[in-house]
Amino acid sequence: MTKPLQAQAGRRARWMITGAAAVLATALYGPAAWAQTATPAGQTAGTEQDDDDASTVDDIVVTAVGTNISGVKPVGSETVTLTREEILRTGVSNVADAVRTLPQVRNLGDFREGGTQGSYNSQQGNAINLRGLGAQATLTLVDGHRLVATGAASNFTEANQVPLAAVERIEVIADGASALYGSDAVAGVVNYVLRKDFEGVEASLRVTNQTGGTEYSPSFTTGKMWGDLAGLGGGNVLLAYEYTSRDAYLRSENPFLMQDLTRFGGPDNRLNGTGATVSGPANIYVQNADGSQNPTLPRAGAYTYYGLPSGTNVGLPASSLLLNRPNLTDSAFYTDYVGEQEKHQVSLFANQQFGDRVEGFLQASYSKRDTLSRSLNTVNQNVTLSPFLYDAAGNVTAQPNPYYINGVPGVAPGANLNVQYSAIKDFGSSNFDNYSETYSITAGVRVILPYDWKMDASYTFGRDEACNYCQTGLNFNPTALQYRINIGDINPLSSAPLSDAQLSNLLGDNIQSSGNGLDDIVVKFNGPLFDLPGGTVRAAFGGERNEAYNFNINGANRTALNEFEYDTTEATSKLKRTIWSAFGELYVPVIGPEMGVPMVQSLIVDVAVRHDDYSDVGTTTNPKVGVTMDVTDGFSLRGSWGTSFRAPSLPDVNLFAYSSSFGFPSSNSDPRVVNGFLNLPAAGLTLANVALVLGSNPDLKPEEATNWSFGGDFELGDFSFNATYYNISYTGRIASPDALGAYQAGLYPDYRGFDARIIPISNPASCSNADLGTADPVLQQYLGQTLLYGGIPNFCAVNVLIDQRNTNLAATRQDGIDASVFYDRRFGEVGVNASMAASWTMSNDQQVVEGQPFEDRLGFYNTPIEWRGRGSLGVNWREFSGNLFVNYTGGYTNNLAVNALGTTIAPQEVDAWVTADMTVAYATAFASPAAGFVRGVRASLTIQNLTDEDPPIVITSQGAFNGAYSHPYGRTFSAQLSASF
Numbered sequence: 001m002t003k004p005l006q007a008q009a010g011r012r013a014r015w016m017i018t019g020a021a022a023v024l025a026t027a028l029y030g031p032a033a034w035a036q037t038a039t040p041a042g043q044t045a046g047t048e049q050d051d052d053d054a055s056t057v058d059d060i061v062v063t064a065v066g067t068n069i070s071g072v073k074p075v076g077s078e079t080v081t082l083t084r085e086e087i088l089r090t091g092v093s094n095v096a097d098a099v100r101t102l103p104q105v106r107n108l109g110d111f112r113e114g115g116t117q118g119s120y121n122s123q124q125g126n127a128i129n130l131r132g133l134g135a136q137a138t139l140t141l142v143d144g145h146r147l148v149a150t151g152a153a154s155n156f157t158e159a160n161q162v163p164l165a166a167v168e169r170i171e172v173i174a175d176g177a178s179a180l181y182g183s184d185a186v187a188g189v190v191n192y193v194l195r196k197d198f199e200g201v202e203a204s205l206r207v208t209n210q211t212g213g214t215e216y217s218p219s220f221t222t223g224k225m226w227g228d229l230a231g232l233g234g235g236n237v238l239l240a241y242e243y244t245s246r247d248a249y250l251r252s253e254n255p256f257l258m259q260d261l262t263r264f265g266g267p268d269n270r271l272n273g274t275g276a277t278v279s280g281p282a283n284i285y286v287q288n289a290d291g292s293q294n295p296t297l298p299r300a301g302a303y304t305y306y307g308l309p310s311g312t313n314v315g316l317p318a319s320s321l322l323l324n325r326p327n328l329t330d331s332a333f334y335t336d337y338v339g340e341q342e343k344h345q346v347s348l349f350a351n352q353q354f355g356d357r358v359e360g361f362l363q364a365s366y367s368k369r370d371t372l373s374r375s376l377n378t379v380n381q382n383v384t385l386s387p388f389l390y391d392a393a394g395n396v397t398a399q400p401n402p403y404y405i406n407g408v409p410g411v412a413p414g415a416n417l418n419v420q421y422s423a424i425k426d427f428g429s430s431n432f433d434n435y436s437e438t439y440s441i442t443a444g445v446r447v448i449l450p451y452d453w454k455m456d457a458s459y460t461f462g463r464d465e466a467c468n469y470c471q472t473g474l475n476f477n478p479t480a481l482q483y484r485i486n487i488g489d490i491n492p493l494s495s496a497p498l499s500d501a502q503l504s505n506l507l508g509d510n511i512q513s514s515g516n517g518l519d520d521i522v523v524k525f526n527g528p529l530f531d532l533p534g535g536t537v538r539a540a541f542g543g544e545r546n547e548a549y550n551f552n553i554n555g556a557n558r559t560a561l562n563e564f565e566y567d568t569t570e571a572t573s574k575l576k577r578t579i580w581s582a583f584g585e586l587y588v589p590v591i592g593p594e595m596g597v598p599m600v601q602s603l604i605v606d607v608a609v610r611h612d613d614y615s616d617v618g619t620t621t622n623p624k625v626g627v628t629m630d631v632t633d634g635f636s637l638r639g640s641w642g643t644s645f646r647a648p649s650l651p652d653v654n655l656f657a658y659s660s661s662f663g664f665p666s667s668n669s670d671p672r673v674v675n676g677f678l679n680l681p682a683a684g685l686t687l688a689n690v691a692l693v694l695g696s697n698p699d700l701k702p703e704e705a706t707n708w709s710f711g712g713d714f715e716l717g718d719f720s721f722n723a724t725y726y727n728i729s730y731t732g733r734i735a736s737p738d739a740l741g742a743y744q745a746g747l748y749p750d751y752r753g754f755d756a757r758i759i760p761i762s763n764p765a766s767c768s769n770a771d772l773g774t775a776d777p778v779l780q781q782y783l784g785q786t787l788l789y790g791g792i793p794n795f796c797a798v799n800v801l802i803d804q805r806n807t808n809l810a811a812t813r814q815d816g817i818d819a820s821v822f823y824d825r826r827f828g829e830v831g832v833n834a835s836m837a838a839s840w841t842m843s844n845d846q847q848v849v850e851g852q853p854f855e856d857r858l859g860f861y862n863t864p865i866e867w868r869g870r871g872s873l874g875v876n877w878r879e880f881s882g883n884l885f886v887n888y889t890g891g892y893t894n895n896l897a898v899n900a901l902g903t904t905i906a907p908q909e910v911d912a913w914v915t916a917d918m919t920v921a922y923a924t925a926f927a928s929p930a931a932g933f934v935r936g937v938r939a940s941l942t943i944q945n946l947t948d949e950d951p952p953i954v955i956t957s958q959g960a961f962n963g964a965y966s967h968p969y970g971r972t973f974s975a976q977l978s979a980s981f
Contacts, residue, residue, distance in 0.1 A: 066079055165241075309495075361442075381478045404417065475507065513553045767796035870887050882920045
């Protein structure tokens, strides 16, 4: 089956980006143009210029994070900058990993942890999570411009938007900034700045090897600047391309990734109650009538297991069953931890002056990521084997089932057998072929107006198309399997693989794909207003119109006859949003150096405000005030206060993204079930049938936060110090309340404010399951909105409804201190640099429901930890350099700890994780080009996790380590060779 979202728009975008790049490169480069130049065509972004010179045009994008006014530095908030040289020293392979070296970032593991607020990240994307407040609370930009989101059931901004080869520096502000940038800038902003002043050609090859395999990544970068073009003025162009090919990392190659965790003192997750990972022949499981635990297989709970021998097992006597000897395998032998991946990335930047006062620019990026992952998500099925066959209409016949086994101990005569069937014997792993294709084109103009005012206008066109969960031809259909067993077409007890004809009735496609779009227009003006004794008062104001959409395509082979059915299409699921925004900023130098004020060289106040009006979730206004005071040349103080927000993403409010309803009880084995009804007298309800509603909620409102901080910067000789205290109050956070858990635990009513989410239902006697309009009006309201993934055929039996949809109910209060010290000095030909940076989260209190008490949630398995730090020591001599890094991730409490039986135990303390990385490099520039054209070479070797430290053992029901704060890769080698021409 072809991928459903290979739209013509994506092909047009690739042609536009690569075609434009090719034309520019062909037209502008000559043999002599590869030479390096020391004179850039324009000012580097984020630096100051003489605004009195009306003939000079600043860089067309103001990339310094934290201001809308050109020529001024951010006020009040600390901006952390990772220069290109600093990034190269770390030896990381992508921009996301470069940002993760900062202690303020708290999702340190692989793509599966923290990437999408806990949603399954099957397309294996990356996201940045500042402060541990969630990836959606961090805004990611390229040259100050917004990016299109990706994802289906949950949106996130892909952190690896541009190739590392194209990046000049990365700017990070770990402070609220919605007054400047709008939604998502709650924990902070990450901004990638491109290499606009690059001249020449650079080719590079990076090879990384670890336990799981090898990654190859060649890249090519070229740039040219010119002083005048056809009398119009100067300009420049940059083109960067990077290709990455990564091997799959099979989970069985690492003991931390196995199901069987007994070597670590954990449970054997190959078997848990009625769930098992089965290989070869099937298993039969029988519930113990007296509810006793299995003495041989403790993980089986109150069930006795019978393994089947190899063979067809037709007419097998019960005496041949293997008591408590189930056929098991470890899913790690068939499941990838990281899938095989191929990625293409292109970045293009070009700008051109048109006379003395106008400059236009084009910035474009394209990324295509294909990931092939092996998995066993759907191949181990529990089925029933009846003593009689069924007909095609689903009716029991009098014809005996030839595969049925009589006399199984504990099974009543004529009762169905519970069988664990494994399709591993039929086709092994079920492959997921997922992809994400993203492109963004920003075109803009900057104009110098009278009185030194400037206008910036830009339009961003971004599109993302992703197959988030795509199986082609290997989606195993359990409904069809049960149907084929019922009619006698399949023997579930045989160890022989199914024939191709039989598999054709069970296998098909499962498509869960999405599309996201962004059309963003920004116009802003900035310039001087008047002079004060302390300097010139400057201002900025402008507006933005942002239009976005999200759609989801869901379909699978799911009927008994294995027919493909669509739940949604692009036309039925597309949801659009329009945002109108207005903003303003005022920069006031209250005190300047010329005023001679004792103990104060300068005092600057910056005030910003932004109003956003959403077409679907309401309006919000967010101010910010920043103050910076220079006490001496080497000592300054700063502080800020402001509010920020995160609007619900489109999938959060799009019922076609994720919404579902389920009816309970689903099993009569629950002792609380009486005659098919759930009996919970502790909840004030008896004989209750429960309806559970999950997923998206169109009534969501923006999350809100108040941020304030103060800090200082101090320089003393070769040392520089800085420290910042921050405080965040984050309310109305979108989460799914565990109302069902509270209800089933008998904690209702008056538990954590969940009363409003546990709703009694009174269906009239005239209720008909054929017409939802005959049900209780409250039930109609909820089930009428529920469109995907499940339903309640017998809704007339429901007498309690539990609303567990996402809603604005949670709050977080967090504060902490960021501190760093830097040292840089030369001793003759030897340069020495050292640094130490730490982030201390002092408190992280969470409120589950508004009005309820806050609880300490600092330093637990799924919450921010207290400490994270990184130190470095670097030495360079002539063309050689070496850098050693030490990474510290503090300890925490495993509040999800289990023992070898998988039973919850008292919380366990987890040790800190300390690792070291090392990079050695040789770099030189040739006075005369070697071989006539090579002008420089850089070679480096990086060893991450130098001492091969295992992650701390953290036993939960899911694994032996915590992927949010560690990784299982072990020692990793990366070699890179670059040449400039």
